[in-house]
Amino acid sequence: MMFSTKAEYGVRLMVHLARVDREEPVSLTAIAASEGLPLAYLEHLVASLRRAELVDSRRGAHGGYSLARAPEEITMAEVVAALEGGIAPIECIAADSEGEVVCSRETDGGEPCPTKLLWARVHGAIVGTLEDMTLSDLVRPAPRTAGDTTQPKVTV
Amino acid sequence: MMFSTKAEYGVRLMVHLARVDREEPVSLTAIAASEGLPLAYLEHLVASLRRAELVDSRRGAHGGYSLARAPEEITMAEVVAALEGGIAPIECIAADSEGEVVCSRETDGGEPCPTKLLWARVHGAIVGTLEDMTLSDLVRPAPRTAGDTTQPKVTV
DNA sequence: CGTCGATGATGTTTTCGACCAAAGCCGAGT
DNA sequence: ACTCGGCTTTGGTCGAAAACATCATCGACG
Structure with a gap:
């Protein structure tokens, strides 16, 4: 299990929002009940999503959350990164400010650590x-026609 | 950080073994010292690798571990799966005995959970x-000419 | 002996989730 | 119109449970 439930629940939350009218905010209580997720936990996740400006919030009666942009404009990379706090398979591969991958084990000047290539x-x-992939790809589960990377039978 | 140090250390260990003569077992003590890894931890990892029949062991004086097969014959998927106990980005996607991906949330008969496509x-x-990738790809860090999937500048 | 092999103890970190008080927003009642 | 009360976010602390990383022990074996 390489992604935590943060990503799982958070993505579900986003999909839920993507399915409803963007003008009508949805309360966390409603989402939690509908998706069967713990409310208290969602509060944390949605906070991250808000900081990443992926959702808008409106408080008070009839308040709630809504998508900040159109589903087509929100890539899953953004969502997962916001929830999970960055995407890196391993510490070695931590993209710095400008996407450059730097390995701490790097003997600078010498040869790089051989495992870096793998990660x-x-x-x-x-x-x-x-x-x-964007959110809209998950709303309508119709398979994409071009560039479908769904893997065939792999036994691992 | 989606893989634990199990994968990181374990891969390093395998690369180390791949670099030496397969007829000459290497003791964990030597590997730990050379790679700067905690010996006691390596014992656990190498146990998994042995169970997966990726390494052979020989005890007694001048004993140690060696690759069970040629580096070209050992895919990194095997190594990581052995170390990490399976490869699944999320519980939802847990390959069963024959590579079939089953989602627990699946309303059998009905529509599948929309996030499944993503994971x-x-x-x-x-x-x-x-x-x-095989172990041999990591021994000689020469870039592969065909099908190189090393990603260009991505900012995440 | 030197080394593997199995097991278990331990301290730390991460996950997961509960709870709560403050503050903003809406609508109803006066 | 204005206030008031209820609904909702906001942000924080807190705690249990699991996973992670490591150390330690003891036996088996070559």
């Missing part, structure tokens, strides 16, 4: 697929 | 890259 590729694969 | 693709991307 860099894994990182690339994950980020790539995550960036290729 | 299935991520899972596929990870497993795919992991299966495309």
